[in-house]
Amino acid sequence: MTDVVAMSGLSKVFNPGRANQVDALLEIDLKVSAGTFVSLIGPSGCGKSTLLRVIADLTPPTGGTLSVNGKPAAQARADQDYGMAFQAAGLFDWRKVVRNVELPLELRRMGKAERRTRALAMLELVKLPDFAEHYPWELSGGMQQRVAIARALAADPPLLLMDEPFGALDEMTREHMQAELTRICAATQKTVVFVTHSIPEAVYLSDRVVVMSPRPGRIVKVVDVDLGARTDDMREQPQFFKKVTEVREALRGIGAGAPRGVDDR
Amino acid sequence: MSRRLRQLIAPGAWGVLVLLTWEGFVRWRKIKLFLLPPPSRIWRELRENRSGILHVTSNTGTNALIGLVLGVIAGVVMALVAQRFVALRDAITPLSAALNTMPIVAIGPIFYNLFGTTSAIPRRAVVAIVVFFPIFLNVVNGLTQTEATHEELLRSYAASDASVLWKLRMPNALPFLMTGLKLAASLAVIAAIVVEYFGGLQNGLGSRVTSAMKSSATARGWAYIAGACALGIGFYSVVTAVERVAMPWRRRRSD
Numbered sequence: 001m002t003d004v005v006a007m008s009g010l011s012k013v014f015n016p017g018r019a020n021q022v023d024a025l026l027e028i029d030l031k032v033s034a035g036t037f038v039s040l041i042g043p044s045g046c047g048k049s050t051l052l053r054v055i056a057d058l059t060p061p062t063g064g065t066l067s068v069n070g071k072p073a074a075q076a077r078a079d080q081d082y083g084m085a086f087q088a089a090g091l092f093d094w095r096k097v098v099r100n101v102e103l104p105l106e107l108r109r110m111g112k113a114e115r116r117t118r119a120l121a122m123l124e125l126v127k128l129p130d131f132a133e134h135y136p137w138e139l140s141g142g143m144q145q146r147v148a149i150a151r152a153l154a155a156d157p158p159l160l161l162m163d164e165p166f167g168a169l170d171e172m173t174r175e176h177m178q179a180e181l182t183r184i185c186a187a188t189q190k191t192v193v194f195v196t197h198s199i200p201e202a203v204y205l206s207d208r209v210v211v212m213s214p215r216p217g218r219i220v221k222v223v224d225v226d227l228g229a230r231t232d233d234m235r236e237q238p239q240f241f242k243k244v245t246e247v248r249e250a251l252r253g254i255g256a257g258a259p260r261g262v263d264d265r
Numbered sequence: 266m267s268r269r270l271r272q273l274i275a276p277g278a279w280g281v282l283v284l285l286t287w288e289g290f291v292r293w294r295k296i297k298l299f300l301l302p303p304p305s306r307i308w309r310e311l312r313e314n315r316s317g318i319l320h321v322t323s324n325t326g327t328n329a330l331i332g333l334v335l336g337v338i339a340g341v342v343m344a345l346v347a348q349r350f351v352a353l354r355d356a357i358t359p360l361s362a363a364l365n366t367m368p369i370v371a372i373g374p375i376f377y378n379l380f381g382t383t384s385a386i387p388r389r390a391v392v393a394i395v396v397f398f399p400i401f402l403n404v405v406n407g408l409t410q411t412e413a414t415h416e417e418l419l420r421s422y423a424a425s426d427a428s429v430l431w432k433l434r435m436p437n438a439l440p441f442l443m444t445g446l447k448l449a450a451s452l453a454v455i456a457a458i459v460v461e462y463f464g465g466l467q468n469g470l471g472s473r474v475t476s477a478m479k480s481s482a483t484a485r486g487w488a489y490i491a492g493a494c495a496l497g498i499g500f501y502s503v504v505t506a507v508e509r510v511a512m513p514w515r516r517r518r519s520d
Binding site: 056058077078080082083084086087088090092093094095096103104106107135137161 | 415417
C-alpha cells in the first residue's frame with residue numbers, strides 16, 4: 001500500500017539556540033498508509049498537535065524528511081490534498097451552513113452549481129441535509145462539528161487531519177460523533193490522522209494508536225488495533241478494554257519517567 | 266412584527282410622558298417663555314414655520330449625509346490600507362487620533378478661510394473628519410481581530426491574501442463597521458450643526474438656533490432643535506435598517 005504520510009527523523013525545535021528553546025518533536029518516524037486511521041495520543045505538550053500542524057504545512061519542521069500524498073508538504077497544501085478539522089468547528093457565522101461547506105470549493109474556483117451540488121451531497125453524508133439554509137448559530141456543537149467535517153471532505157482530499165475535533169463535546173455527543181466518523185470514513189475510504197487525548201476515543205476510531213511522550217515529543221509505542229467493525233457493543237467487549245489498557249499503560253510509562261513500552265518503530 | 270411594534274411603543278410612551286411632565290412643570294411654576302417654552306408652544310412654532318424648518322433641516326441634513334458618506338469611505342479605505350501594511354497602521358493610528366482631537370472650533374474657521382464662507386465644502390469636510398475616526402478604528406479592529414481557527418483554516422486551503430481579505434477579514438469587519446456607523450451617524454449630525462456656529466452659510470439648523478436664541482425667540486429656537494432631533498433619529502434609524510439588511514445572520518438571533 002502507498003503511504004499517504006511518510007516522515008523519517010522528523011524534528012521540530014521552537015526558538016532554536018535561545019533561552020526558551022523547546023524541542024517539540026524529536027526524530028519522529030511515522031508512516032500512514034492509504035485508507036488507515038491513525039490516532040496520535042499523549043499528555044498535553046507532547047507535540048501531537050505540532051506534529052499534525054507540520055503534516056499540514058502550517059508550521060515547518062526543523063529537521064528530517066516529510067512527504068504528504070507523495071509530495072512535499074507545501075505542495076500538498078497548495079493542492080488541497082488534505083482537509084482539516086479543528087477543536088473549534090470554525091464555521092463562518094456570516095455564511096449559511098451550505099455556504100460554509102462550499103468554502104474550499106470556492107477557493108478551488110469550482111463553478112457555482114457544481115459546488116452547491118457537492119456541498120449538499122456532503123451535508124447528506126453527515127446527515128444534516130435539512131440544515132443547509134441555516135446559520136451556524138442555530139446548530140448545536142455536535143452539529144457544527146459535523147458541518148466542519150463535511151467542509152473538510154468537500155474537496156474530496158485523500159487525507160483528513162483532525163485536531164481534537166470532539167474535544168469540546170459532551171460524552172454522549174462525542175460517542176455518537178465517533179460512530180458517525182467511523183461510518184463516514186468507511187464510506188469515503190479516507191486516510192485519517194487524528195489527534196486526541198481520550199484513550200477510548202483513540203482505540204475506538206483507529207487502526208493504529210501512536211502514543212507520544214512530551215519534551216522532547218517522541219513516539220514511545222504504536223498500538224495496532226484490529227477490532228473489526230465498530231459498533232456500540234464493541235465499547236463493552238473485553239478486546240476493546242484490552243487495547244484501552246495497552247494504550248493506558250504505555251501512557252503511564254511516560255508518567256513514571258523512562259518509557260517502559262516496547263518501541264516498535 | 267409585534268416585537269418591532271413594541272420597540273416603537275416603549276420609546277414613544279416615554280417621549281409622551283416627558284413632554285407632559287415638561288408642559289405641566291412650565292405651567293405650574295409659571296416659567297417665563299424666553300427661559301423655557303412649553304412643548305405646546307414649540308409645537309405651534311413648528312406648525313407655523315413648517316416649511317422654513319423643513320428647508321433648514323434638509324440643508325443641514327444634506328451636509329451631514331454627504332460628510333458622513335465621505336468620512337465612511339475615507340475611513341474604510343484607510344483601514345484597508347492600514348491592515349495591509351502594518352508599518353502604515355502604526356503611523357496612521359496616532360495621526361488619526363490627533364485629527365480626532367482637533368476641535369470643531371479650530372477646524373471650522375480654518376476650512377471657512379480655505380474654501381470661502383459661501384461654499385458648502387467646509388461644513389461637509391468637517392463632518393467627514395469627525396466621522397473618519399470611529400469608522401477607521403472600528404474597521405481596522407474588525408479586519409485584524411479574526412479568529413485563529415478561521416485563519417488556520419484558510420491557510421490550510423492555501424488561500425491567497427486576496428481570498429483571506431474577501432472571505433474572512435471583510436465579513437468579519439462588518440459588525441465592527443456597523444458599530445462605527447452608529448456612532449458616526451449621530452456625530453455627523455452634531456458636527457454639521459455645530460460647525461455652522463463658526464460662520465459660513467446661514468441656511469442651516471445651527472445658525473438658525475443661535476439667531477433665534479439671540480433674539481430671545483426661544484420657542485422658535487426649540488422648534489429648530491426639534492428639527493435637529495428628528496434628523497438624529499432619522500440617521501440612526503437608517504443605520505439600524507442598513508444593519509439588518511447587511512447582516513442577515515444576526516437578524517434572528519436578536520429576536
